[in-house]
Amino acid sequence: MLNRRSILATGAIAAVPLAAPWGALAKTSKDTVVLAMTLEPPGLDPTAxxxxxxxxxxxxxxxxTLTKINADGSVSxxxxxxxxxxxxxxxxxxxLRRGVKFSNGVPFTADAVKFSFDRAGSDKSTNKDKRTFASLTTQVVxxxxxVLIHKDIDPDFxxxxxxxxxxxxxxxSAATNATRPVGTGPYVLGAWNKGASITLNAWPGFRAPASIKMRRATFRFISDPAAQVAALLAGDVDAFARVTPRSVAQFKA
Incomplete structure (x- = not known):
């Protein structure tokens, strides 16, 4: 991640989780963050x-998700x-974890897990991992x-x-998640200004509110390499998860 203080030369990241890793900014009494991205997503449903x-x-x-992939590749x-x-x-x-709710107030149960995985593996599914879910049988105890029964052994399951x-x-909510996402995570969609930005707001109903370091996060879409550098240098954005490689030299200098 590239920010005004440091450069980390890594590959593309899978996500920008907001609930935990922003302690340094939080210590400065900053409870909002502006992140920049090169591309705007076509929707907000990663299964579609x-x-x-x-x-x-x-x-x-x-x-x-049921498990979490950590920065070092381990699963918790x-x-x-x-x-x-x-x-x-x-x-x-x-x-499954107890006391969890979706942001629309519906309790999280094993039935939601079965629905999600059956949907992901169905004939109408557009999930890019459809083949994996199609070979899965989900049973609610x-x-x-x-209980998840896989047809084959998958060491990375x-x-x-x-x-x-x-x-x-x-x-x-499944049919409208692309524009009105409903999940169990610490944030909810605040606003989507097409072509410009998406804002997430902390969800007061989240099961562990103390873990939410940022009250609001705005993702700005900046595709032009020169504008990316200018935004970082001016302090208009706090971090850039993906930055054009040829821009790194300017920060090293």
Whole structure:
């Protein structure tokens, strides 16, 4: 991530999670952040399109997954608190987090997990990981226990469950998530000014409000390389998740 203080030479990031990693800015009493992106997403439902810009805004912010992929590539619990894997490595029994709600007030249960994965693998699915979900059988044991049976052994399955294509959606909102996303994450859509910016607001109903460091986050879309550099140098944006490589030399100087 490129900001006014440092340059980190990494590859493309999968998402810009806002709930945890902004402690440095928060310590300066700054509770809003402006992030810049090169491309504007075509929609806000990562199960409906392959554009990486979608997940960069909504993954872990609005929508959550059963597991979370950490910066070092490891996987930790998120909506699933724990899990057990069968000896043949094909069956996963997951215990779900209790007390979780979607931003429209509907409780998160195993039924939402089954709906999400059945939908992702259905004939009408446009999910880019449709093949993975089509080979999955989801069984509801009770409200907080779900069993996932994979046809084949996939050593990366828990990692896959943390990707944006595996978000858990609220069934009644699924059809409109591209423009009015409803998730269990710490943020909700505030405004979308097409061609200019998207703003996310902290959701007061989130299960762990103390973890939300930023009250508001604005994603500005700046495609021109010169304008990207100018915005960073002027302080108009706090960070640029993806920046044109040829611009890095200006910051090194």
């Amino acid at each position: 399109g392959a554009a990486s810009a979608i997940a960069e805004i909504v993954h872990y912010n609005i929508f959550e 619990p998120l909506l699933a608190e724990s899990w057990e894997v069968s000896p043949d490595l094909k069956t996963y029994t997951l215990r 009770d409200d907080h226990t779900v 828990l990692f896959v469950l943390g990707q944006a294509t595996a978000i858990i959606v609220e069934p009644k």
